[in-house]
Amino acid sequence: MSALDTRDTVALVPAAGRGERLGPGAPKSLRHLGGEPLVVHAVRRLAAARSVAAVVVAAPPGAAETVRGLLAPVVSAAELVVVEGGDTRQASVAIALAAAPSHCDIVLVHDAARALAPPGLADEVAAAVRAGHPAVVPVLPVVDTVRQVGPDGVASSTVDREVLRLVQTPQGFARSVLAEAHATAATGGRKDVTDDAGLVERLGVPVHTVPGHASALKITRPFDLVVAHAVLAEESGVQRSASGMAGSRT
Numbered sequence: 719m720s721a722l723d724t725r726d727t728v729a730l731v732p733a734a735g736r737g738e739r740l741g742p743g744a745p746k747s748l749r750h751l752g753g754e755p756l757v758v759h760a761v762r763r764l765a766a767a768r769s770v771a772a773v774v775v776a777a778p779p780g781a782a783e784t785v786r787g788l789l790a791p792v793v794s795a796a797e798l799v800v801v802e803g804g805d806t807r808q809a810s811v812a813i814a815l816a817a818a819p820s821h822c823d824i825v826l827v828h829d830a831a832r833a834l835a836p837p838g839l840a841d842e843v844a845a846a847v848r849a850g851h852p853a854v855v856p857v858l859p860v861v862d863t864v865r866q867v868g869p870d871g872v873a874s875s876t877v878d879r880e881v882l883r884l885v886q887t888p889q890g891f892a893r894s895v896l897a898e899a900h901a902t903a904a905t906g907g908r909k910d911v912t913d914d915a916g917l918v919e920r921l922g923v924p925v926h927t928v929p930g931h932a933s934a935l936k937i938t939r940p941f942d943l944v945v946a947h948a949v950l951a952e953e954s955g956v957q958r959s960a961s962g963m964a965g966s967r968t
């Protein structure tokens with residue numbers, strides 16, 4: 719058994735957002751990709767990770783029962799808890815953390831909107847926490863030129879992209895550290911932090927990075943759904959050829 723096979727991890731899935739940038743419709747986590755809601759894709763992949771013992775989902779307001787019904791068939795070995803999320807992503811994570819089973823010392827926080835993040839990414843992040851890093855984020859290099867623009871839209875300068883990274887989820891934490899970060903945030907009142915690593919960093923805890931994965935893209939705007947469809951199609955093509963089906967159809 720490798721260290722990756724240690725089932726000591728709970729995955730929190732904030733899924734209570736409206737998805738306004740995706741356009742009108744159901745809450746984003748319930749919108750379909752390839753015939754299934756985004757939250758089903760996200761949780762199936764987390765539950766398939768070798769380190770994940772439990773999944774806690776923060777569902778859209780009024781949709782906890784619906785989400786529980788959708789997810790029960792896909793979690794298999796992992797324990798499932800569904801709660802209603804809050805008004806912000808941060809509030810939804812805090813609610814999910816409070817409902818997390820106490821036997822897990824490692825916590826992953828993973829957006830339902832990053833529905834196609836592969837199970838291996840969750841295992842790599844959890845392994846880095848297990849190895850002693852209290853906060854771990856998956857990152858990708860920046861491939862475009864980046865320019866900082868002033869409020870007038872005119873004054874601008876190029877930023878050195880070599881020192882920049884795009885941050886994904888799942889992000890991993892020692893449970894006590896994440897709990898302290900959220901407790902501090904709840905009393906601090908600042909709203910300018912966009913992820914859990916940012917909250918933890920305010921405690922003075924270093925944030926370690928591991929390589930991210932292109933499939934963990936955040937489905938934010940309609941174009942992202944187009945890309946996600948392509949990723950899904952590629953995934954099922956790979957699975958078909960691995961099982962020999964592709965060859966047998968010619």
Ligand SMILES: Nc1ccn([C@@H]2O[C@H](COP(=O)(O)OP(=O)(O)OP(=O)(O)O)[C@@H](O)[C@H]2O)c(=O)n1
Nearest residue numbers: 732733734735736737738739805806810830831
């Ligand atoms: N009150 C909220 C807001 C967001 N989220 C979750 O946080 C993740 C990242 O948020 P984002 O992709 O920005 O989703 P939305 O907030 O739904 O998007 P938008 O800002 O376009 O409405 C998503 O899985 C979303 O469901 C949440 O659980 N609770």
Ligand SMILES: C[C@](O)(CO)[C@H](O)COP(=O)(O)O
Nearest residue numbers: 807829885886887912913936
């Ligand atoms: C947590 C996150 O996915 C890391 O990139 C991101 O910060 C979520 O941002 P949003 O403001 O909820 O779109």
